[in-house]
Amino acid sequence: xxxxxxxxxxxxxxxxxxxxxxxxxxxxxxxxxxxxxxxxxxxxxxxxxxxxxxxxxxxxxxxxxxxxxxxxxxxxxxxxxxxxxxxxxxxxxxxxxxxxxxxxxxxxxxxxxxxxxxxxxxxxxxxxxxxxxxxxxxxxxxxxxxxxxxxxxxxxxxxxxxxxxxxxxxxxxxxxxxxxxxxxxxxxxxxxxxxxxxxxxxxxxxxxxxxxxxxxxxxxxxxxxxxxxxxxxxxxxxxxxxxxxxxxxxxxxxxxxxxxxxxxxxxxxxxxxxxxxxxxxxxxxxxxxxxxxxxxxxxxxxxxxxxxxxxxxxxxxxxxxxxxxxxxxxxxxxxxxxxxxxxxxxxxxxxxxxxxxxx
Ligand SMILES: *Cc1c(COP(=O)(O)O)cnc(C)c1O
Numbered sequence: 001x002x003x004x005x006x007x008x009x010x011x012x013x014x015x016x017x018x019x020x021x022x023x024x025x026x027x028x029x030x031x032x033x034x035x036x037x038x039x040x041x042x043x044x045x046x047x048x049x050x051x052x053x054x055x056x057x058x059x060x061x062x063x064x065x066x067x068x069x070x071x072x073x074x075x076x077x078x079x080x081x082x083x084x085x086x087x088x089x090x091x092x093x094x095x096x097x098x099x100x101x102x103x104x105x106x107x108x109x110x111x112x113x114x115x116x117x118x119x120x121x122x123x124x125x126x127x128x129x130x131x132x133x134x135x136x137x138x139x140x141x142x143x144x145x146x147x148x149x150x151x152x153x154x155x156x157x158x159x160x161x162x163x164x165x166x167x168x169x170x171x172x173x174x175x176x177x178x179x180x181x182x183x184x185x186x187x188x189x190x191x192x193x194x195x196x197x198x199x200x201x202x203x204x205x206x207x208x209x210x211x212x213x214x215x216x217x218x219x220x221x222x223x224x225x226x227x228x229x230x231x232x233x234x235x236x237x238x239x240x241x242x243x244x245x246x247x248x249x250x251x252x253x254x255x256x257x258x259x260x261x262x263x264x265x266x267x268x269x270x271x272x273x274x275x276x277x278x279x280x281x282x283x284x285x286x287x288x289x290x291x292x293x294x295x296x297x298x299x300x301x302x303x304x305x306x307x308x309x310x311x312x313x314x315x316x317x318x319x320x321x322x323x324x325x326x327x328x329x330x331x332x333x334x335x336x337x338x339x340x341x342x343x344x345x346x347x348x349x350x351x352x353x354x355x356x357x358x359x
Contacts, residue, residue, distance in 0.1 A: 002271045004239040004352040007325075008040055011357070012217055012232035013048035019231060020211045023198055027205040028053035030076060030191070032212035034062060039277075039345040040216055040235055043069055044356040049215070056210055060086050060095070067093050076123060079133065080104045087111050094118050098157065100125040100133040105143065112150060121153045121189070126181055128174040130161040137177050144185045155189040155208065156182055163196035164220050175204065182206075196220035199229065218341035219331050226329060235345065236325030237352065239272035240318050244310070253307045254299030265311040267298065270321045275303040277348035278323055279337040286336040289327035290319065 020029055031052040032038075037045040042062075046069050049055075054074035057063045060082075063075045080098040081087060084107045090097060091114050099105050099122060108115060108122060115122075124144055127134030135143050147154055158178050162168035174192075182190050190206035195214035197204060199221075213220050217233035226233060245267050253259045253267060270288070274280045280301040287294040288308055296309040308321065324330040330341040337344075 002240075002242070004272050004276050005237070006041075006348065006352045006354045007236040007238070007357055008044040008354065009232070009234050009236065009357045010044075010048040012234045013040075013045060013215065014051075015232050016215045016217055016234065017049060017052060019229075020198065020209065020214065023202070024193070024205040024209045027207060027209045030054040030056045030074075030208050030210045031215055032056040032078075032194075032210055033066070034058040034078070034212075035346045036062075038212060038216050038342065039348045041354055042066060044354060045234075046071060054096075054208070056212075060089055063095050064089065064093060078123075081107060083107075084110070090120075091115065091118065094120060096120050096123060098123040098125050098133075099143075099147075100127075100135065105147070108147075108152075109150065112152075116151050116153075119153075121155050122147060123155045123157045123191070126156060126158040126178060128158050128177040129170055130159060130174075132159075134158065137181065140181055141184055144181075144188065148185075148188075153189075154185075155191055156185065157191045160192065160194065160197050163194055163200060164222065166196075166200045171200075175201075178204075194220070213342055216345060218329075218345065225331065233324075233326055233329065235330065237278075237323040237330075237348070238320050238325070239270050239276075239323060239352075240320055241268045241315060242271045242305075242317070243269040244315060244317065245269070245307075252299070255302060256300055259299035259307075265309060266313070266315065267307045268310045268315050268319075268321075270306050270308055271304065272306055272321075272323055273302045273304040275349060276351050277344070278306065279333065279339065279344060281337050281339075283338045284336040286333060287328055289322040289325070290315065292327045294328060295321075 029052045031049050033055050034057045056076045056078050076096045087107050125134035126140050127136050162170050191208035193209045195211045198209050217231045219226050247261050249263045251261050272278045286297040298307050324333045334341045334344050
């Protein structure tokens, strides 16, 4: 059987959650599990994340999946609801909403009594310069005062555009705006830290931190590795050798004949490709790990196969190859392909089989 496998290491996930607790001991943790727990599978992550205070998701469907899996945690819909009908599910399943435009406030006010009775908080998003979602600095004070007067428990929230670049001047602008609104609207709960910001600014942890990528053991920074951050990769993505070839100098490999051997070499064909979510768009030499050692990927990545250089090894059929995990970090595969670990993790297809490694 062709076995591309995604292993989820529950111990590593718990370890990373504990790292968040160490770094932000006085804040509640909203574990971000949007996009199916960054591709790791909500189902396989829930138990290890049980000690989180809350979950953050992007869509109602993602929240309902958590409830279906038995989670009783506080859940925040980070983009709020997308139409008024979703309010019924919000109340039925006790979900907390972000509001970032006036219409969402109107929907909320319509169901005000039930929402408040359930003890649900409303998260009010400040647009402090990222210009994606949120109320601008000159409108948000009225919004917050209004919601407070209506009896809502409010959380002021914002998101950094450049938390991965701590010295970026935009960060200070966003921080100043956030602190200003927090002060004017005091007392109010506050939340602005994603993974990178949790590392950068302990003084901004406030009531809730919102770790995503760090939980999964990938780095939010271009210039700091998971080892630097003391995090452990949660996902190991593997496939097996399905063929071995000996080729001669001048022989080429794969589509477009992009790779040509300069001398005789042994290559192994591994049953993984972009149909599984393994990236094709390399810009730098990419590697996989075999028995913990890095081996070159050669030629084009096909839909179902890649070729690797196994010259000098006694590579055997059915050997398990690590595409990313402990030895070949997803962050490094991403860099070789001009993207970030987040994207590779999220866009795995559902073809690989999934295995949870229990605590
Ligand atoms: C995804 C997300 C996070 C987590 O970001 P990471 O960089 O993965 O830590 C935090 N807050 C919001 C609003 C998000 O959308």
